[in-house]
Amino acid sequence: MKSRLQKVMAQAGLCSRREAETWISSGRVTINGRPAVLGQVADTDVDKIAIDGRPLxxxxxxxxxxxxxxxxxxxxxxxxxxxxxxxxxxxSKFGRVFPVGRLDKETSGLMVLTNDGLLAHHLMHPSYAVPKVYEAWVEGVPRRAHLARLTRGIQLDDGYSHPRDVRVIRTESNRTLFSLTLTEGRKREVRRIFESIGHPVISLKRVAFGSLTLGGLGEGDIRPLTHREVKELYTLVEQPQRKNSKNRRDDRSSEYTQSRFTARGVKYPGRAAISTRQSGHTVGNTRRNSGRDYR
Known part of the structure; x- marks a missing residue:
């Protein structure tokens, strides 16, 4: 079956689709002995694909x-x-895997790693709106006006940031613990959001990625996902989220901003919070092998 070359390379676990496009453009990839071009299709059962002269x-x-x-x-x-x-x-027993998205050096928490390039590409793509939940300690105690700005959306230098859910977990005399849910993966987005309201982040941790949570996984520890967890990740990216097609970084439409955010307030302890798991993410027929490691 023929597929686009960058898709084939991603499925082989060599790189992401974007990296594959770079390799193709730089002349590192050949099909049947001839330099490949962007947009070219190939059939792995028929065509001989090589990267830097080595067979795929x-x-x-x-x-x-x-x-x-x-x-x-x-x-x-x-x-x-x-x-x-x-x-x-x-x-080393897991072979070559690569991270799905990034966490900056000073941020801790949950990361997904895989050699499944196609799944990784979809999980990172903003059109699928995969929720990531962060817990952030910030300096001081933000005023309600600042909290309202968070729920309406924050203008950053690369466009609006629209948190899906913002909750205050705990406040102390000189710091506040927030839970924040985002569906994009822009560089240092959480830190820039809180800097924009005058409350810099002290510490930041990602605690959930889609339906995955850290559970009892210790800091620095790693484990394979179960069969059920892998199926849940695939469920997240079955179809792009249509509502997210409007959520472009350069979208400054006041009508869209108001319709999406003014009905929501900051969630304080004791109030019901919007679930971070999207509806429709249940996985059927997972009783068999539900606890099996998926490697």
Whole structure:
């Protein structure tokens, strides 16, 4: 069956689709001995695909992992300038896997790693609106006017940021603990959101990715996902979220902003909070093998 070349490379677990496009453009990829071009299709059963002269090996065994990333680790597999890399935390028995999205060096928490390039591409794409939940300690106690800004959306230098859910978990004399749900993955987005209201982040942790949570996974520990957890990730990306097609970074429509956010207020302890799991994410027929590691 023919597929676009960058899709084939991603399915082989070599790289993401975007990386594959770069490799193709730079002349590193050939099909049947001829340089490949962007948009070209190939059939792995018929065509001979090579990267840097080496035949493409399609991986049949997929690996899906969850990592509780500690602070101080860079989300990269290779970086000679980094003091610590997340690759140091991945046992060699899992082979080559890559992170789904990034957490900055000073952010801890849940990361998904896989060699399934197609799934990773969909989970990271904003059109699927996969929810990520963060807990952030911030300096001071924000006023209600600042909290209202969070629920309406914050203008950042690369467009509006629209948190799906904002809750105050706990307040102390000089700091506040927030829970924040985002469906995009922009660079340092949570930190920039709180900086914009004058309450910088003290510490930040991702506690959920879609339906996945850390549970009892210790800091620095890693484990394979169960069969059920993998199916739930696939369910998240069965279809793009139509409502998210309007949620572009340069969308400054007041009508859209008001319709989406003015009906929602900040959730304080003791009030019902909107669930971070999207409706329709139940997985049927998972009683068999529901606890099996999926490697």
């Amino acid at each position: 090996q399609m991986r049949l065994q997929r690996v899906y992992l969850i990592l509780n990333k500690p602070r101080g680790y860079t989300t990269s597999l290779k970086d000679r300038h980094a003091e610590h890399l997340i690759s140091e935390l991945i046992p």
